[in-house]
Every structure is written in C-alpha cells, then in structure tokens.
Amino acid sequence: MKTIIIVVAIFLAITSCNRIPKEERVLVKGAADSVLVVAVPKARCYKCQNIIEGGLKEVKGVQQSILNLHTKEVSIVYTPDLTNPEALEGKVANLIPQLPCK
Numbered sequence: 001m002k003t004i005i006i007v008v009a010i011f012l013a014i015t016s017c018n019r020i021p022k023e024e025r026v027l028v029k030g031a032a033d034s035v036l037v038v039a040v041p042k043a044r045c046y047k048c049q050n051i052i053e054g055g056l057k058e059v060k061g062v063q064q065s066i067l068n069l070h071t072k073e074v075s076i077v078y079t080p081d082l083t084n085p086e087a088l089e090g091k092v093a094n095l096i097p098q099l100p101c102k
C-alpha cells in the first residue's frame with residue numbers, strides 16, 4: 001500500500017509542472033534593440049518564469065523578457081548600448097540556482 005502511495009505521489013509531482021497552458025505573449029522589439037535567446041532547461045513552472053523574468057527586469061537595458069515554459073528558452077529584448085549578451089547570459093546563469101523546480 002505504501003508503495004502505491006509513493007508511486008502516485010511521484011507521478012503527480014512529475015506531471016504537475018507539465019500542465020502549463022500555451023501562452024500568447026509577444027516580444028516587442030524597437031529598431032535599436034536586439035534579441036537574445038538563452039536556454040533555461042530547469043524551468044518548469046510559473047515560479048521559475050517569475051524568477052527569471054523578474055531578475056532580468058533588474059538589468060539595465062533589458063526592455064522585455066519572456067520565458068517560454070514549453071521550449072525552456074527565455075527571449076530577451078535589450079538595448080546593445082546598455083548591456084551585452086555575455087552579461088545577460090551571466091544573469092540568467094545566476095538566477096537558475098534560485099529556481100524551485102530542480
């Protein structure tokens with residue numbers, strides 16, 4: 001009986017993060033802006049999305065970021081005069097350890 005309960009609990013934990021509805025958010029890019037796409041393979045839920053997108057808002061020059069939980073990629077619209085891809089990739093790398101879905 002305990003085995004069945006453990007198996008069901010594990011199954012629910014695994015599948016709960018996979019029930020993410022499709023999003024329809026769109027990137028808005030200005031003429032002087034660039035877009036960078038960074039893989040975030042550990043992102044699985046809305047908390048992960050909020051951590052990554054919220055952390056990127058703090059970076060000067062970031063206009064918008066969207067973490068797609070289906071593709072596990074964050075698309076970042078930024079102003080090249082104010083930041084660069086290396087700084088953005090570093091910020092994402094620093095945010096990954098904070099993700100609750102590990």
